[in-house]
Amino acid sequence: MVDGAPAAESQDALLEAFAERLGAAREERLAQGVLALVGRLHDLIRDLRPTPDEFSAVLGFLTDVGHNTDARRQEWVLLADVLGVSTLVEDLSQSARGRATPSTIAGPFYRPDAPDLPDGADLCRDGRGQPLDIAGQISDLSGAPIPQAVVEIWHANAQGCYENQQPDLQPEFNLRGRFRADASGRFSCRTIRPGGYMLPKDGPVGILFQRLGLGLERPAHIHFRVAAPGFRTLVTHVFDRDDPAIGRDALFAVKPELLGEFRPVSDHPERFALAVRFFLAPETHP
Amino acid sequence: MVDGAPAAESQDALLEAFAERLGAAREERLAQGVLALVGRLHDLIRDLRPTPDEFSAVLGFLTDVGHNTDARRQEWVLLADVLGVSTLVEDLSQSARGRATPSTIAGPFYRPDAPDLPDGADLCRDGRGQPLDIAGQISDLSGAPIPQAVVEIWHANAQGCYENQQPDLQPEFNLRGRFRADASGRFSCRTIRPGGYMLPKDGPVGILFQRLGLGLERPAHIHFRVAAPGFRTLVTHVFDRDDPAIGRDALFAVKPELLGEFRPVSDHPERFALAVRFFLAPETHP
Numbered sequence: 001m002v003d004g005a006p007a008a009e010s011q012d013a014l015l016e017a018f019a020e021r022l023g024a025a026r027e028e029r030l031a032q033g034v035l036a037l038v039g040r041l042h043d044l045i046r047d048l049r050p051t052p053d054e055f056s057a058v059l060g061f062l063t064d065v066g067h068n069t070d071a072r073r074q075e076w077v078l079l080a081d082v083l084g085v086s087t088l089v090e091d092l093s094q095s096a097r098g099r100a101t102p103s104t105i106a107g108p109f110y111r112p113d114a115p116d117l118p119d120g121a122d123l124c125r126d127g128r129g130q131p132l133d134i135a136g137q138i139s140d141l142s143g144a145p146i147p148q149a150v151v152e153i154w155h156a157n158a159q160g161c162y163e164n165q166q167p168d169l170q171p172e173f174n175l176r177g178r179f180r181a182d183a184s185g186r187f188s189c190r191t192i193r194p195g196g197y198m199l200p201k202d203g204p205v206g207i208l209f210q211r212l213g214l215g216l217e218r219p220a221h222i223h224f225r226v227a228a229p230g231f232r233t234l235v236t237h238v239f240d241r242d243d244p245a246i247g248r249d250a251l252f253a254v255k256p257e258l259l260g261e262f263r264p265v266s267d268h269p270e271r272f273a274l275a276v277r278f279f280l281a282p283e284t285h286p
Numbered sequence: 287m288v289d290g291a292p293a294a295e296s297q298d299a300l301l302e303a304f305a306e307r308l309g310a311a312r313e314e315r316l317a318q319g320v321l322a323l324v325g326r327l328h329d330l331i332r333d334l335r336p337t338p339d340e341f342s343a344v345l346g347f348l349t350d351v352g353h354n355t356d357a358r359r360q361e362w363v364l365l366a367d368v369l370g371v372s373t374l375v376e377d378l379s380q381s382a383r384g385r386a387t388p389s390t391i392a393g394p395f396y397r398p399d400a401p402d403l404p405d406g407a408d409l410c411r412d413g414r415g416q417p418l419d420i421a422g423q424i425s426d427l428s429g430a431p432i433p434q435a436v437v438e439i440w441h442a443n444a445q446g447c448y449e450n451q452q453p454d455l456q457p458e459f460n461l462r463g464r465f466r467a468d469a470s471g472r473f474s475c476r477t478i479r480p481g482g483y484m485l486p487k488d489g490p491v492g493i494l495f496q497r498l499g500l501g502l503e504r505p506a507h508i509h510f511r512v513a514a515p516g517f518r519t520l521v522t523h524v525f526d527r528d529d530p531a532i533g534r535d536a537l538f539a540v541k542p543e544l545l546g547e548f549r550p551v552s553d554h555p556e557r558f559a560l561a562v563r564f565f566l567a568p569e570t571h572p
Contacts, residue, residue: 014370014373014374014377015370017370017538018369018370018538021500021501021534022498022499022500024499025497025498025499025500026499027498029340030497030498031498032334033334033336033340034494034498036330036333036334037330037369038369038370038371040326040330041326041369041371042371042374043326044326045371045374045375045378046374046378048318048319048322049378050319050375051379052375052376052379054315054319055366059360059362059363059366062351062362063352063355063360063362065348065352066348066349066352066353066355066362067352067355069349069352069353074345074349076345076349077345080341080345083304083323083324083327084300084301084304084324084328085324085328085331086341087300088300088328088331088332089331089336089338089341090338091300092331092332093335093337093338208320211311211313211316212308212313212320213310213311214307214308214311215307248307252300252303252304
């Protein structure tokens with residue numbers, strides 16, 4: 001064993017060695033992604049120079065995030081969301097969309113198995129909250145109606161809780177449903193006005209954000225997923241533009257096009273109406 | 287709702303918004319780390335422009351890594367190791383070490399609870415493998431002996447398996463022990479010659495590396511952890527310089543100073559000897 005001669009500066013050599021080993025990869029896109037990731041990670045480490053204890057803390061955090069992810073809770077999606085990563089991926093994937101309604105992240109509370117409901121049905125299964133009537137129109141980029149589009153809707157209750165966060169307190173599929181637009185691209189439903197909420201504070205991501213003094217608020221919103229043959233599936237939110245937290249969404253998803261007006265219905269002071277219009281891009285749209 | 291006017295280019299705005307929100311953080315180092323990470327992640331995403339499906343696949347991979355981590359298996363450490371991240375953190379934390387023996391990563395098989403053994407004791411509890419005699423010397427940077435240093439040793443068996451990977455096949459604490467150097471900084475033990483091995487191929491990290499055509503080989507080595515009051519604790523490997531995989535360690539940990547010679551003992555063709563010398567940096571060393 002050579003006695004303690006200092007090692008040559010091996011940092012760039014390490015990345016070069018990695019790139020060279022990757023030369024044999026058959027899955028080019030995967031190799032490109034991993035190499036780009038490794039380069040950024042190594043840069044980050046050279047910038048920050050974490051101590052071994054700090055590095056252990058990072059591994060401990062990742063371990064905790066992993067152990068807080070199960071069939072009911074996706075802490076990775078939450079982490080990607082609050083770091084603005086999910087929104088950036090969405091934004092980049094639609095940068096040439098023209099008039100199309102902006103996509104946003106689906107968020108961790110989507111369920112693909114919501115029940116099919118007839119037009120005009122009520123999503124609210126526990127009778128709690130201020131009534132809200134939603135009327136929607138699905139159009140293509142020219143404004144022509146898209147008939148028979150499938151519209152999934154899900155949102156939190158007035159206290160800001162989704163039914164799958166509160167299986168013991170809310171009926172299953174409360175405030176969720178799947179509708180089919182009519183021949184003129186219209187759909188409607190009844191529901192209740194959603195409340196804004198805080199993202200979970202009790203997991204590693206929430207705890208980190210509290211240590212950083214970062215907010216976890218989400219302004220009140222309703223999720224929509226609209227699918228029609230020949231069109232790109234749209235997943236989006238419509239936000240309550242009057243929510244006081246509208247400027248500090250923890251997920252960076254608020255866009256001007258997604259601000260909705262929850263109008264009081266005349267003669268019914270406790271009843272609201274929301275009109276939404278979605279423009280879908282063709283499937284072949286770049 | 288505004289009808290489909292394209293959103294302003296919001297990508298830099300997103301990072302700026304994040305930085306602004308972080309301005310209130312009290313833990314400055316943590317905030318610096320998170321902001322640097324977020325900047326790199328956003329850069330990476332702008333470079334790669336992952337599709338939503340690709341992004342889902344990444345989240346699925348992270349979920350799998352999390353679910354393959356438990357008290358017995360640390361897939362995060364493995365991932366950090368094979369991406370060269372762990373070695374880079376180690377290298378940077380000791381860049382001004384002078385003559386000190388280079389630290390390497392501890393790896394995922396370290397156990398802090400190895401039994402205390404008397405000088406010269408045998409680590410091998412199942413009698414299998416080619417005998418190896420280790421003689422060691424612990425010194426400070428001037429070469430003066432460090433008496434009473436605590437030396438932990440752990441390594442794989444001849445088939446390249448650690449006892450905690452094979453609890454049903456190897457006795458507990460096989461090939462592990464903790465020794466105390468004598469007044470002249472010397473220690474010795476008997477053991478068997480370790481075999482090289484492959485990192486686990488059955489978890490998400492191993493599967494990813496196989497898809498990338500990347501090797502998971504580790505050349506044969508013995509781990510040492512040396513601690514003494516007033517000195518920086520040294521965690522290092524000594525590698526078998528004659529292992530055919532010596533040039534392609536999956537963990538990038540091989541350094542010239544860490545190459546050991548497993549010499550055949552004269553008159554005992556099946557017996558080997560290894561002499562090691564470790565130079566510890568003072569605790570206050572930058």
